[in-house]
Amino acid sequence: MKSVVMTIGDELLIGQVINTNAAFIAQKLNSVGIEVNRMITVSDDESDILRTLDESYNTSDVVIITGGLGPTHDDITKKTLCKFFKTDLVADAGTRAIIEGFLQQRNRVWSDVYEEQTLVPRGCIVIPNHHGTAPGELFEKNDKYVIVMPGVPYEMECMMNDFVIPYFSGKSTDKVVLHRTLKATGIPESLLAAKLGNIDEVVRGSKLAFLPSATGVRMRISVVERDKQSAAQKIKEIESRIRAKVEKYIYGADDEELEEIVGKIVTQRKLTLAIAESCTGGMIANRITNVPGSSTYFERGVISYSNKSKIEILRVPQSLIDKYGAVSKEVAEAMAAGVRSISGTDKPVGLVWIGYSDSSSTFAMKFHFGNDRLRIKEYASQSALELVRRKLLKIEF
Amino acid sequence: MKSVVMTIGDELLIGQVINTNAAFIAQKLNSVGIEVNRMITVSDDESDILRTLDESYNTSDVVIITGGLGPTHDDITKKTLCKFFKTDLVADAGTRAIIEGFLQQRNRVWSDVYEEQTLVPRGCIVIPNHHGTAPGELFEKNDKYVIVMPGVPYEMECMMNDFVIPYFSGKSTDKVVLHRTLKATGIPESLLAAKLGNIDEVVRGSKLAFLPSATGVRMRISVVERDKQSAAQKIKEIESRIRAKVEKYIYGADDEELEEIVGKIVTQRKLTLAIAESCTGGMIANRITNVPGSSTYFERGVISYSNKSKIEILRVPQSLIDKYGAVSKEVAEAMAAGVRSISGTDKPVGLVWIGYSDSSSTFAMKFHFGNDRLRIKEYASQSALELVRRKLLKIEF
Numbered sequence: 126m127k128s129v130v131m132t133i134g135d136e137l138l139i140g141q142v143i144n145t146n147a148a149f150i151a152q153k154l155n156s157v158g159i160e161v162n163r164m165i166t167v168s169d170d171e172s173d174i175l176r177t178l179d180e181s182y183n184t185s186d187v188v189i190i191t192g193g194l195g196p197t198h199d200d201i202t203k204k205t206l207c208k209f210f211k212t213d214l215v216a217d218a219g220t221r222a223i224i225e226g227f228l229q230q231r232n233r234v235w236s237d238v239y240e241e242q243t244l245v246p247r248g249c250i251v252i253p254n255h256h257g258t259a260p261g262e263l264f265e266k267n268d269k270y271v272i273v274m275p276g277v278p279y280e281m282e283c284m285m286n287d288f289v290i291p292y293f294s295g296k297s298t299d300k301v302v303l304h305r306t307l308k309a310t311g312i313p314e315s316l317l318a319a320k321l322g323n324i325d326e327v328v329r330g331s332k333l334a335f336l337p338s339a340t341g342v343r344m345r346i347s348v349v350e351r352d353k354q355s356a357a358q359k360i361k362e363i364e365s366r367i368r369a370k371v372e373k374y375i376y377g378a379d380d381e382e383l384e385e386i387v388g389k390i391v392t393q394r395k396l397t398l399a400i401a402e403s404c405t406g407g408m409i410a411n412r413i414t415n416v417p418g419s420s421t422y423f424e425r426g427v428i429s430y431s432n433k434s435k436i437e438i439l440r441v442p443q444s445l446i447d448k449y450g451a452v453s454k455e456v457a458e459a460m461a462a463g464v465r466s467i468s469g470t471d472k473p474v475g476l477v478w479i480g481y482s483d484s485s486s487t488f489a490m491k492f493h494f495g496n497d498r499l500r501i502k503e504y505a506s507q508s509a510l511e512l513v514r515r516k517l518l519k520i521e522f
Numbered sequence: 523m524k525s526v527v528m529t530i531g532d533e534l535l536i537g538q539v540i541n542t543n544a545a546f547i548a549q550k551l552n553s554v555g556i557e558v559n560r561m562i563t564v565s566d567d568e569s570d571i572l573r574t575l576d577e578s579y580n581t582s583d584v585v586i587i588t589g590g591l592g593p594t595h596d597d598i599t600k601k602t603l604c605k606f607f608k609t610d611l612v613a614d615a616g617t618r619a620i621i622e623g624f625l626q627q628r629n630r631v632w633s634d635v636y637e638e639q640t641l642v643p644r645g646c647i648v649i650p651n652h653h654g655t656a657p658g659e660l661f662e663k664n665d666k667y668v669i670v671m672p673g674v675p676y677e678m679e680c681m682m683n684d685f686v687i688p689y690f691s692g693k694s695t696d697k698v699v700l701h702r703t704l705k706a707t708g709i710p711e712s713l714l715a716a717k718l719g720n721i722d723e724v725v726r727g728s729k730l731a732f733l734p735s736a737t738g739v740r741m742r743i744s745v746v747e748r749d750k751q752s753a754a755q756k757i758k759e760i761e762s763r764i765r766a767k768v769e770k771y772i773y774g775a776d777d778e779e780l781e782e783i784v785g786k787i788v789t790q791r792k793l794t795l796a797i798a799e800s801c802t803g804g805m806i807a808n809r810i811t812n813v814p815g816s817s818t819y820f821e822r823g824v825i826s827y828s829n830k831s832k833i834e835i836l837r838v839p840q841s842l843i844d845k846y847g848a849v850s851k852e853v854a855e856a857m858a859a860g861v862r863s864i865s866g867t868d869k870p871v872g873l874v875w876i877g878y879s880d881s882s883s884t885f886a887m888k889f890h891f892g893n894d895r896l897r898i899k900e901y902a903s904q905s906a907l908e909l910v911r912r913k914l915l916k917i918e919f
Binding site: 135136137138139140141142143144145147148149150151152153155161162163164165166167168169173177195196197198199233236238239258277304306313314315316318319324332333334335336337338343345347400402405406407408409410411413414415419420423424425426427428429430431433434437438467468469502 | 533534535537538539540541542544547548549550552558560561562563564565566570574592593594630633635636655703710711713715716729730731732733734735740744797799802803804806807808810811812816817820821822823824825826827828830831834835864899
């Protein structure tokens, strides 16, 4: 089955909001064998919506639409859908009950603004919204499907997970598309490609794409097969040919983040972790604590922005700062050793000198990351986590 | 002038990469009076690219394309553009020199993979890339423009800022579109709309859009006028009618983030700031240190994940934790007072109890943010920053 993802909203077209919905929807559709052929963003304008919907409906099996279902005057998607399917709006008792429950839970009272939200296009299947007041809708006609959901990411995501994906997962498809992404860091795209050599020999008829970003290069393997088993087998073979050549740089696969990998390693070895940061300003600790279960190994973090705090909390000698400056190998090492000693942990990291200290060694490495504040924080937090991974796994630098 | 933003890449269609480029390009085009009417994402497929380019070229004045210019086998955009404009590739000496300089700066050597990158379509204007090896291209024909840039965000952003925007800013347009966004937090969308009352009376012919997110509700005012001055005047009038009704909830406008606003307030009052965090795990400090100049007022942060660290670094009495638990009003207050006392700062914050302490008062407020880890961190960091803003500006809660 082929699909088009239509996201509606002037906020997208003026660049005020980044379109995260389209990517989320595409991932989910892929997981039940529905391919996304196009993503289109149009304005909250009736004729634009109708033209794009018509074109998308005629060239695909599934059209997924988000946005423009809110309670305010600029939301016109529901009425426009009625026009497209030549139907009208009717009150839906189930939707009213859900909205009443939603408001009650949050100690909010019913107001006129919610009356409009209880109306749905006649003949559609209502998709319940348990996290907001706008219901979703599914239209089925001649084996084609149009699905409309709110633009608020969390509400849309719950509807996809709880309703849309279960709805489509029963329907059969004739081929299976599988993707697997290997994530590398510490090497530029062109060198990684050169190390892999002849790509055709690596993929043998399948596809390999390189996706560089601030935190590394992802290599995405894509295979198309008749069934899941042979697709999985083919991916396994390609992956092992890639790993044979560039294993060292690969820290994880698919959705795995470096902070998760580091968390797993630390947990397996029954270690604890503490962080002393300076220029990254909490970004490393923030990433570490994004991982569920991190409270079992993450002991504490110190963001020693001022010299005073480096001296007081991390016990960095004043003389070291005076002699070498705050951004130096010596101070980074002292910060790492300091946070380790005050917290009684095994693996601490300090920073754009990245220091490391465990029971057998203390050292610091120097990194240059350009001059853009947010990029420095991104690069440095990625490099610090990678340093812990390689050190613990005894991978050379 | 009207435009279409075309982003090319299978990684976008399978949802692996979130499309941040389209939003960035739209913001920039808007700033020189070019409206974006559509954003379209298509795959790295020649016929898909040609069909979409043809359609976009015929319905707009400017087509901006990103993606598929890299050095690897899956990058086909440059060749496809040659096909569209019926031209061929020629070696460009200027591009070769830039790539050589780029490699030299990074201690990397020339390899065959870069030969391909020195080729550009005959007849185009070359857009230099100082942050990567793929040049951009600009085609001008019958007052229509097609611009192609790499998909790597930072490379594309620099080309937009240094070349594309200066190129178009001279060209005249017959109307001016101005936007202004007021950012509110601590109130749901429907209540905010209800407090504003009759929207038509507020905007008087212009447009107002409500954009809810995890960190608040943005209200976007859009006006279309003949010249910049009358557009600015109209926005000013609408803004003052909105502020008259919901001033209290508005913390900033347009690109202003709450952490910037808090930074400005703290700076004006010559205060310093320290943070003690627990469940937000560094996200608040991370946001604070995203602001240039924050090192002048941000003294330190402590992420006291373990009880031990709360007791040792923040001097929270063990008895308080035993009696009330780590997630309690009492411990949040003690964390705030603790980080303030050890750092000698004026305004500390601890956390989903959010504690506050300054020279005249210490207190804590209770928040419930559902059960999604990343959402809790987002909500809680937003609420903590908002608490500081309101307390310092003496705005009631």
